Amino acid sequence: MEVILRDKIREAVKVLYNSDVSDELIQVQETKKDFRGDFTLVVFPLLRFSKNTPEKTGESIGEYLIKNFEAISKFNVIKGFLNLEVSGSWWLDYFINTASADDLIDKCRVPVPGTILVEYSSPNTNKPLHLGHIRNNLLGFSIYRILASCGHNVIKTNIVNDRGIHICKSMLAWQKFGNGETPETSRMKGDHLVGKYYVLFEKECKVQIESLLNSGMEENDARNSAPMMKEAREMLLKWEAGDREVVDLWKKMNSWVYAGFDETYNKLGVDFDKIYYESETYKHGKKIVQDALNKNILYQKEDTSIWADMTDEGLDQKLLLRSDGTAVYMTQDLGTAVDRYNEYRFDRNIYVVGNEQNYHFHVLKALLKKMGYQWSDGLFHFSYGMVELPEGKMKSREGIVVDADDLISEMIETAREVSLELGKLADFTPEEKNEIFRKIGLGALKYFILKVDPKKNMTFNPTESIDFNGNTGPFIQYTYARIKSVFRKAEQSEINENLSLLQGMHPGEKEIGLIRIFSKFPEAMTAAAEGYSPALVANYCYELAREYNQFYHDFSILGETEERVRNLRLAISRVTGEILFKGMWMLGIEMPERM
């Protein structure tokens, strides 16, 4: 609509003032609620052509549009704003032509689909997932669904950081204090069990460091010469050397962690098409660094460490291989990126990683470019903000975290309590009820996180549980459940929807309001895809649900006696339900039929 309208306005200026206007001067926006109209043209930028007052200019363009554009039925001018009303019949035609969520989604299809890799989750194998990972997983999975809905070929990948000093810490503590404990004997989830020993390591190590500090040692030295720390480093060297005992332990403990992660991923409803392991990709990374050194793209210091000089990019010197030849974080990311390109020839490679690593990805992209990989232009760091607690950042070393599994359980439990209190599910089996509680609890959690602009940091207060009223997941689920309920009743009364009856009728204001919101669905989706922001879809769905609830409150659907009106209301209800379903689907949120 907006596109056609802009063309017509351009035409009006041409005819009235004999001037060609560029696109940015035609400022069309939605009319504010307090004023009458659907779209508003800001006329200030056009005054230079009309050489007239804002009011007169608005009047002239308004009159032209009435005469020459049948969709516009009325207009009014307030100060420099030309408010245009689109006729009900135009909206009705629009609705008849796009009377399903799929029709609307089709408008988002990109003309040329790309191959897009989305990397998300990227856990370390020394501790369980926490709230920060939840945000990461939800964002990654959602952006996958949004891009896929636009027609792209999207591949979900995960890079598991399974090697390094951190896992050695857990392994060492387990060797020392574990007494052979396993997930089976301890009845702990594997990732939690390993995490327990990681925390134990840090605790013991801290004691050792403090005693060294008390004996007068400098902090850095103390940190490095704590006996536990030394042992962990020795273990890492053994691991790199392929020491059988260490490698076996590593495999065993990692397998515990993976089983735990799989469970959490399952509960969250996310999955992956391809999983990379850093224990494999870092080798390739080393080779890439060596090759680049041979081509003099990198340089070597006297201590044999290898560096990249990025100062011409306004960046720093960057270490790529330690003096002992071992790899660093950047090394394995280079390897992973090249591996991925060789495997998929992607157009875009999206890294869903927190904004604390902005610098890292800036360097990674520039470095690949420097090494001659032109496709590094396709690398995109989907940088999202931290989840903070009211007291500040989460600190996993100190155990100040909101654990993912705990949070999910608590949300489902809260959903159960709220649902039972409302007591609407009396005739369901226990299994069916649990399924509904699960959908609602997770819906609340996911929506709470995804409705926030990904770029921004967000605060999570564990003591105030996540709401189920207002701008929340359950509110939207509830709206959907109501619509489903209407259709169940309709079926019982043998009332069917008949679109052909709609031709030529006059929709009411509230109905037009909903159709207008329908028409914004493709824009919201496209903006979400282009701006990497599931929040836009979330907020769109909220707006639609709110508007529908008002409509639902003010008008009877099945009780309407005039058949055509009832039909329109049924059709509008159906499309609302479809859009909410699809929109929430893009956020990875499931919808209960009843709640």
Added chain:
RNA sequence: GGUUCCGUAGCUCAGUUGGAUAGAGCAACAGCCUUCUAAGCUGUGGGUCGAGCGUUCGAGUCGCUCCGGAAUCACCA
């Protein structure tokens, strides 16, 4: 210290390329269930958009300065 990001109602968040009187929810208060689900709907109160200067017909939005907060600048990941 260098670089980057953020400051909107008591709290959590929206606010399109600069446009009209800055919006929602929560919390508080007052109403609405004999009706298609009240997890809903309606209303009231609540703001120096961190501060100042500038650009502009017009600034929460753009620029500069300052204040406050965060991230990063590791032979950590």
